[in-house]
Amino acid sequence: MQHANPPKPKLEDIVQQFPKLFDVKENATPQYFKPYTVPFALRDKVEAEIQRLEKEGVLKKIETSDWATQSHCTCFKD
Secondary structure (H helix, E strand, C coil): CCCCCCCCCCHHHHHHHCHHHHCCCCCCCCCECCCCCCCHHHHHHHHHHHHHHHHHCCCCCCCCCCCECCCCCCCCCC
16 A cells, blocks of 8 residues: 655655765865856745755755755746
């Protein structure tokens, strides 16, 4: 029997399950990429999704980091 809404894994669980994906070499040079500009028409939706992912523990808000990469928003019709 499958659950209609199975529990979603927390970030810590994913990192433990797939350690190679999150392996950072000891002497790695930090990389920082300027974020993409979110179109004004999508800003509210993107902000709501980020807040949802923070609440679920997928994302964690930080103030500063030497490491950063761009994210890309794709909208799908429901």
